[in-house]
Amino acid sequence: MLSLLPLTLLAAPQALPPEGAIPRAAPRVRLHLVEDPARFAALLGATERGDLRRVDFEEVQGIGADPVLIRPERYAESDGLILTGEGGQYVHTDFRFPHDYAAGDSRVQFAPGPIAPPQARGWRGGCRTQATFVHAGRPARVAGFGAVFVDADWPDRAPCRLAAYDQNGVLLGETAGFSGANGSRLFRGLVALDEDHQPAAVIARVELVSGDEWPWVDVSEGVVLDDLVFSPPTSGQQWRPTWFAGGEEREARIDAELAELAGHHPWAGSYYQGDGTGVNVSLKLAPDGGFYFSWHGCLGEYDRNFGRISIDEAGLIHLHCERPNVRKGFQGIDELLAPVRWGDRRYLLPPEKVVSFLAEEGGRWEPRDSIWGFDLLRLGDEDKAVAGAPERIVE
Numbered sequence: 099m100l101s102l103l104p105l106t107l108l109a110a111p112q113a114l115p116p117e118g119a120i121p122r123a124a125p126r127v128r129l130h131l132v133e134d135p136a137r138f139a140a141l142l143g144a145t146e147r148g149d150l151r152r153v154d155f156e157e158v159q160g161i162g163a164d165p166v167l168i169r170p171e172r173y174a175e176s177d178g179l180i181l182t183g184e185g186g187q188y189v190h191t192d193f194r195f196p197h198d199y200a201a202g203d204s205r206v207q208f209a210p211g212p213i214a215p216p217q218a219r220g221w222r223g224g225c226r227t228q229a230t231f232v233h234a235g236r237p238a239r240v241a242g243f244g245a246v247f248v249d250a251d252w253p254d255r256a257p258c259r260l261a262a263y264d265q266n267g268v269l270l271g272e273t274a275g276f277s278g279a280n281g282s283r284l285f286r287g288l289v290a291l292d293e294d295h296q297p298a299a300v301i302a303r304v305e306l307v308s309g310d311e312w313p314w315v316d317v318s319e320g321v322v323l324d325d326l327v328f329s330p331p332t333s334g335q336q337w338r339p340t341w342f343a344g345g346e347e348r349e350a351r352i353d354a355e356l357a358e359l360a361g362h363h364p365w366a367g368s369y370y371q372g373d374g375t376g377v378n379v380s381l382k383l384a385p386d387g388g389f390y391f392s393w394h395g396c397l398g399e400y401d402r403n404f405g406r407i408s409i410d411e412a413g414l415i416h417l418h419c420e421r422p423n424v425r426k427g428f429q430g431i432d433e434l435l436a437p438v439r440w441g442d443r444r445y446l447l448p449p450e451k452v453v454s455f456l457a458e459e460g461g462r463w464e465p466r467d468s469i470w471g472f473d474l475l476r477l478g479d480e481d482k483a484v485a486g487a488p489e490r491i492v493e
């Protein structure tokens with residue numbers, strides 16, 4: 099099911115789903131900002147499904163006047179968490195400012211290194227932490243992550259930040275610039291829920307920005323962290339679609355423009371390539387509306403992109419992607435496409451494929467008589483007979 103090329107499909111056409119049965123989009127996943135730890139747990143179904151993972155650093159022993167360095171993997175085996183500062187990871191009781199970094203019931207708190215001297219000016223030490231996840235020795239993802247930011251009280255000087263990224267490094271959502279009183283302990287959490295309000299483990303990395311200096315430097319905004327809480331990391335089979343949203347307005351604009359053009363345009367249209375199972379690439383494009391691309395597979399929506407288009411002197415269509423265009427696995431789109439006319443049919447081909455397509459008159463798989471195939475063909479054109487030889491459209 100997860101093969102990259104629809105070879106099995108072409109060898110066994112009887113295994114195909116019924117014509118036109120392009121899988122429906124997967125439920126969309128959205129990130130929710132939560133400021134109440136109880137609500138965070140409730141959204142993740144923690145009461146029914148067992149405990150959340152919680153790292154509060156209280157078990158660290160031997161803390162005296164100086165902070166204690168902990169390994170990034172200290173919580174890997176027990177909790178599936180890897181915690182990486184810019185230059186070491188440190189815990190301490192109060193980082194020498196007991197009134198600012200008031201631990202309350204908590205005894206031990208966290209700050210990312212490197213350590214800077216109290217009198218530091220200019221460079222002032224670490225303030226960024228990365229949280230990543232492991233499960234059974236493999237990279238893993240969580241559906242929710244929260245942390246307590248202690249003494250976030252100078253947001254204008256240095257906004258604190260909590261940001262979640264998917265496995266491709268795409269930003270899923272973030273909160274930044276929050277603040278409270280001196281010594282406050284602010285919880286901020288991000289929870290990924292699908293359309294059915296079920297937790298979706300799509301968060302592969304979390305970035306925490308705690309002020310802009312090592313906490314005992316008394317120049318700018320010092321902030322420490324505590325009480326990291328997250329859903330149990332998962333990997334492997336529980337692959338879920340990453341968060342895809344946006345582009346709906348553009349898609350509607352393109353649809354309207356295509357309806358207005360009613361086919362009276364050299365290449366505007368709605369194109370498809372795929373096998374109806376793991377590979378279903380749809381690309382709509384119109385001269386003013388731009389393009390809207392989506393990739394659906396067995397497990398839902400794998401990728402989506404959209405943006406404006408431009409045409410160069412060679413008649414090539416350039417797609418200007420608004421989201422990162424990662425071309426691997428079940429993702430990505432050619433950003434450069436050549437429109438090709440073959441009788442009443444229209445194809446969109448990557449430029450490097452055009453020469454052989456024209457020379458071999460479609461090659462082994464074209465002209466096809468079903469919507470399934472390796473090349474982007476305008477939807478509905480599979481019913482049209484070809485006439486003559488295919489040719490580039492340059493206009």
Ligand SMILES: [Ca+2]
Pocket residue numbers: 154155156204205206207324325
């Ligand atoms: Ca603690």
Ligand SMILES: [Ca+2]
Pocket residue numbers: 198248249250251252309319320321
């Ligand atoms: Ca502060």
